[in-house]
Amino acid sequence: MKQPVSIRLTQCAKSFENGTRALQPLDLEIRPGETLVLLGPSGCGKTTTLRMIAGLEFPDQGGRVMFGDDDVTDLPIEKRGVGMVFQNYALFPNMTVGENIAYGMKIRKIAAQERAERVEKLLEMVHLQGLSHRRVDQLSGGQKQRVALARALAVEPKVLLLDEPLTALDAKLREAVRSDLNQLLRKLGITAVYVTHDQGEAMALGDRIVVMERGKISQIGSPQDIYYCPANAFVAEFIGAMNQVDGIAGGGRLQLPAGSLPLPDNVADGQPATAMFRPEDVQVLEAEDAAGDTLRGTIVNTFFMGDRTRFEIDIGVGRPVIVETSKRGLWQPGQGVALNVPAAALVKVPAGKEAS
Ligand SMILES: Nc1ncnc2c1ncn2[C@@H]1O[C@H](COP(=O)(O)OP(=O)(O)OP(=O)(O)O)[C@@H](O)[C@H]1O
Numbered sequence: 001m002k003q004p005v006s007i008r009l010t011q012c013a014k015s016f017e018n019g020t021r022a023l024q025p026l027d028l029e030i031r032p033g034e035t036l037v038l039l040g041p042s043g044c045g046k047t048t049t050l051r052m053i054a055g056l057e058f059p060d061q062g063g064r065v066m067f068g069d070d071d072v073t074d075l076p077i078e079k080r081g082v083g084m085v086f087q088n089y090a091l092f093p094n095m096t097v098g099e100n101i102a103y104g105m106k107i108r109k110i111a112a113q114e115r116a117e118r119v120e121k122l123l124e125m126v127h128l129q130g131l132s133h134r135r136v137d138q139l140s141g142g143q144k145q146r147v148a149l150a151r152a153l154a155v156e157p158k159v160l161l162l163d164e165p166l167t168a169l170d171a172k173l174r175e176a177v178r179s180d181l182n183q184l185l186r187k188l189g190i191t192a193v194y195v196t197h198d199q200g201e202a203m204a205l206g207d208r209i210v211v212m213e214r215g216k217i218s219q220i221g222s223p224q225d226i227y228y229c230p231a232n233a234f235v236a237e238f239i240g241a242m243n244q245v246d247g248i249a250g251g252g253r254l255q256l257p258a259g260s261l262p263l264p265d266n267v268a269d270g271q272p273a274t275a276m277f278r279p280e281d282v283q284v285l286e287a288e289d290a291a292g293d294t295l296r297g298t299i300v301n302t303f304f305m306g307d308r309t310r311f312e313i314d315i316g317v318g319r320p321v322i323v324e325t326s327k328r329g330l331w332q333p334g335q336g337v338a339l340n341v342p343a344a345a346l347v348k349v350p351a352g353k354e355a356s
Contacts (some may be wrong), residue, residue, distance in 0.1 A: 004033035005068040005158045005192045007053060013065035014048050021213045022048040025063070033189040037206035039196060040164050041238070044212040045294030046195045047163060053193055053295045056082045067158055080159075082153030087164040089144045091136045097123070097147050098132035105154040122150040127180065142173040149181070153188070160185075160192040166201060178204055199239050203227070210233050228347070234351055235353075241279050243321050249273045257316040259295035263344035279324040281345035284311065284331060297321065297339060313339065 007030040010317055015022040023045045026045060030111045038046040052065060055077035055078040058064065065073045065252045070078050091100050110118075123129050128147035129140070136147060145165055150223055153161060165181075166174045184267040185192055196202055202209050203223040211226060211234075212220045219231035230236035237244070245256065249267035253260035254275050267273040287296060295312040300320055311331055321339060 003153050004189055006030060006032045006066075007191060007193070009049070009059075009065040009172075010064045010066075012052055012059040012065065014052065014063075015060055021215060023052075023176050026215075026218065028220075030191060030193060031207075032191055034207040035185050035192040035194060035205055036130060036138065037194045037196060037202040037209045038212060039199060039202040039206075040212035042197060043214075043243055045215040046197075046212055048196050049162055049212070050163055050193055051222065052158070052223050054082050054084055064163050065204045065277040068259075081155075081157050082161055082163060083155060085145070085148045085155035085160070085162045085165045087167045089148045089168075090140075090150055091144060091151070093135075093137045093179060096132065097128065097134050097136060097139070097239075099257050100136055100147055101132075101150045102152050104151065108155060119150075120156055125153070125184065126150045139171075142167050142177050145169065145177055146180075149184075153190075158191070160188075162194045164196055165194075167196075167198075174201075181205065194233045211238060213238075222293075230349055231345065233349055236276060236347055241322055241324075242347065243277050243279065243282070244319075245275045245315070245317060245321065247273060247275070247317070253293070255297060258297060259315075259338075261295055261341050262346060263267070264348055266345045275341070276347045276349065277341050277345045278347065279310065281341065282314070282321065282323040283340040283342075284323055284325070285338045285340055287336045290340070294338045294340060297337060299335045299337060301333060302331065313337065315339070322339075326355060 009026055011025045011027065012023065013025040015021045018226050023356060033288050038049055039061050040046055048057060052059055053226040055072065055075055064071060095323060098119050105118065124131060126149055128143060132291050134146060139147065161280045166177055167170045170179060178201060194205055206223055208222055210220045213234050219226060219235045226235060226239055230239065247254040249263055249271050252263060252271050255275055261275045263273055264275055270353060295315055297315040299311055300314045301312040303310040306320045308326045309325050311323045313323060314320050
């Protein structure tokens with residue numbers, strides 16, 4: 001494998017001919033060898049950013065794309081040394097697995113012997129040994145995506161670009177391919193950019209995650225940073241489920257109609273304040289076991305999810321509090337309970353950076 005390269009985008013904006021402004025001027029540095037995930041809701045500009053790195057789109061005037069010390073801004077895809085994997089595989093259906101993987105090497109006039117050797121190595125790498133002569137249309141979705149990955153890697157790209165590669169697979173297969181992909185990316189140490197709208201995938205695969213919203217970067221950080229220290233309310237709500245409870249500060253607590261919660265910051269008595277916390281950080285108690293001002297509520301819904309159960313608890317403020325626990329379901333709709341939220345569980349969002 002070649003030395004991994006960094007990727008740097010500076011002031012890369014993108015407007016399309018129909019007037020859509022897909023990206024605001026964007027600065028982004030991807031470190032050599034890291035897997036960077038672009039995550040965000042539909043239409044936020046993830047694919048446009050990836051296609052700009054690929055050389056399938058070009059930034060508006062003034063934007064620059066660098067691979068290491070090379071300015072690739074004006075180079076088309078075939079001159080950039082990138083490997084791409086798409087959601088829909090984009091394989092040649094009438095070719096065999098081996099022919100698909102070797103295709104790029106053939107175009108680059110790599111000798112037949114070396115092609116064959118590399119195909120064998122790649123098949124092993126993606127766990128498809130022995131399938132070289134199988135026609136691609138006789139493969140499962142997961143196998144097809146492994147072929148697509150092998151084909152992208154066959155030309156020894158400087159950079160691997162993956163656009164929602166697991167979206168077409170069913171849940172079980174997605175997890176299996178994701179786990180293999182994770183190991184492979186770590187082993188290869190190639191600089192990789194991965195687009196997804198699935199936060200589980202982003203957390204599992206990304207060394208760092210870029211959360212995008214409406215053509216802008218909302219936050220860049222490790223999966224832990226993004227989950228525990230969201231930069232704004234948009235990130236907090238987009239990643240995982242988040243409870244957001246509004247009340248009035250009083251006596252160092254957030255006062256609510258049915259009890260109180262810890263306060264996120266030093267808010268003066270009488271001022272409005274908001275507590276944000278994750279469903280897995282709430283402890284549900286029998287109402288009679290709780291101390292005087294512990295928040296009380298009524299179970300309104302339960303969802304058994306196999307490995308955990310989700311409860312929705314009405315605390316008299318409109319939106320119910322969501323609680324998740326891996327304990328076996330104890331609570332039934334209609335039951336009165338108390339909620340313990342430790343102060344350490346509060347997620348703090350920097351003031352003035354609320355999502356609009
Ligand atoms: N060729 C194009 N012409 C006009 N508008 C486009 C074009 N490609 C993308 N857009 C628009 O640019 C915006 C960003 O699109 P992009 O595909 O980058 O988003 P995304 O985050 O990848 O979304 P998704 O997850 O739905 O693929 C969207 O509003 C989209 O409709």
